[in-house]
Amino acid sequence: MSMTTILLTILGIAVFVFGLLFSIAWHELGHLSTAKLFGVRVPQYMVGFGPTIWSRKRGDTEYGIKAIPAGGYIRMIGMFPPGADGRLEARSTSPWRGMIEDARSAAFEELEPGDEKRLFYTRKPWKRVIVMFAGPFMNLVLAVAIFLGVSMAFGFQTNTTEVAGVQQCVIPQSAGRDTCEKSDAVSPAQAAGLKEGDKIVAFDGERIDEWSTLSDRIRDTIGPATITVVRDGREKTLHAVLLKNAVMKKDSHGEAVAGKYVTAGYLGFEANREIVPLSFGDSVVRMGDMIENGVDSIVALPSKIPALWDAAFSDGERAADSPVGVVGAARIGGEVMTLDVPAQSQLAMMLFLLAGFNLSLFLFNMLPLLPLDGGHIAGALWEALRRNAARIFKRPDPGPFDVAKLMPVAYVVAGVFICFTLLVLVADVVNPVKIT
Structure with a gap:
């Protein structure tokens, strides 16, 4: 030290x-x-x-x-x-x-x-x-x-709708690993062409500006969906097919509950975090x-x-x-x-x-x-x-x-x-x- x-x-x-x-x-x-x-x-x-x-x-x-x-x-x-x-x-x-x-x-x-x-x-x-x-x-x-x-005056670290990273494959969050295996399916986000730095502004045509709303829409959707992002200052619409996956359960306040999982729609990206007053x-x-x-x-x-x-x-x-x-x-x-x-x-x-x-x-x-x-x-x-x-x-x-x-x-x-x-x-x- x-x-x-x-x-x-x-x-x-x-x-x-x-x-x-x-x-x-x-x-x-x-x-x-x-x-x-x-x-x-x-x-x-x-x-x-x-x-x-x-x-x-x-x-x-x-x-x-x-x-x-x-x-x-x-x-x-x-x-x-x-x-x-x-x-x-x-x-x-x-x-x-x-x-x-x-x-x-x-x-x-x-x-x-x-x-x-x-x-x-x-x-x-x-x-x-x-x-x-x-x-x-x-x-x-x-x-x-x-x-x-x-x-x-200061705020809390909060997930935003900006993409911080894209998962390469579908890994159940209950699996306890973060590396892809040959048997893992390609993540919907990867397949749709979602990139780091994209800002998601709409899901299935519905305008979205909060992470909690976007997260709920993703979890409620299994199958085809359109994702509108802002990339290099322009809006671009991507087409994804969301898959089922074991994801962490959310409590009544929208926070993830460690150790508890539910089956829900899965896109496969990591949200950027910002301190928001x-x-x-x-x-x-x-x-x-x-x-x-x-x-x-x-x-x-x-x-x-x-x-x-x-x-x-x-x-x-x-x-x-x-x-x-x-x-x-x-x-x-x-x-x-x-x-x-x-x-x-x-x-x-x-x-x-x-x-x-x-x-x-x-x-x-x-x-x-x-x-x-x-x-x-x-x-x-x-x-x-x-x-x-x-x-x-x-x-x-x-x-x-x-x-x-x-x-x-x-x-x-x-x-x-x-x-x-x-x-x-x-x-x-x-x-x-x-x-x-």
Whole structure:
């Protein structure tokens, strides 16, 4: 590896780490701003964990940066109702720090004069929901802003109707080979005289300017067809006889599905690819697809653990859609900077990586499990439900729901998350996901 490659890799990792720290600070700013809006005292706002390397106190809040860029937190007075001893602890929005504080019963802060009216648990449930939701919501806002901005300003690599190459013969895409054999039929495109550089503008007399439309028409046609191309500035009509072939199945979004094949019409050429900016509407649709894929990925996490284990501790192949952690994402960021592509493309890829990371933070934190933000939201909603039910049925007010009673479950959940994080970390180090 050359010195230039090493320096570019380090630069890419540094850029990603900076984006990571900004995302964390942005997340905690959501918690901080809404907590202060509702009058909750917030003693600390920290980005990172471990030893403090810088801090300043403004008002009643200490703002700082810690040495380990693996998360962040704010501390709020009275996050849980008082225990049997009547004492109130200052808790943080960080799930991991919260677990540590629970394990150390002596680590609490006594109330200061006037704090009786600034306790988190005394706020109405809807206010607590807003405070806990504001952090993940900030990540969602950042992900959407980055994705839409880059999609409209830069765009995506998209197949066009221009011919990049012509297949010499008909090879089933399921065959796993790219060389012709004597028994293979000549491809319809080759037989019709289609050439590299031709731009297909019509199929069977129907004008076409999008690859998705052309691809569908080809797949739906078996037999004679006319193909109108622009060659050397002039339109030329070619006559082809499309054949049946096993081609990759397309999903509802028109994307090829790896490993799944259907029998359809086949012409036999490779489409040229260009980076095409999207309209606002198309960008929103793509963003919706990205969120849908993110939800599917969260749901599919348990099913990916065996393959992840094989990739980390055996000779298993690391799938392209394998879960990655901070270390893996940082390595991808470093690899992006070494790609032989224009700087604009590198910037777009880094921003998309950051958008995906923020979307993952939002979806992960919205799981209704303690010690995640979603667990606290679920607790506040449950309190609102039972208090309203008591009011309707004229029963005594049950009071605030003590989320701390669910801490045994939170320990189990945290233990599972920590084990999964360590597994991903090992896989990211010994068998990382790579981009091509």
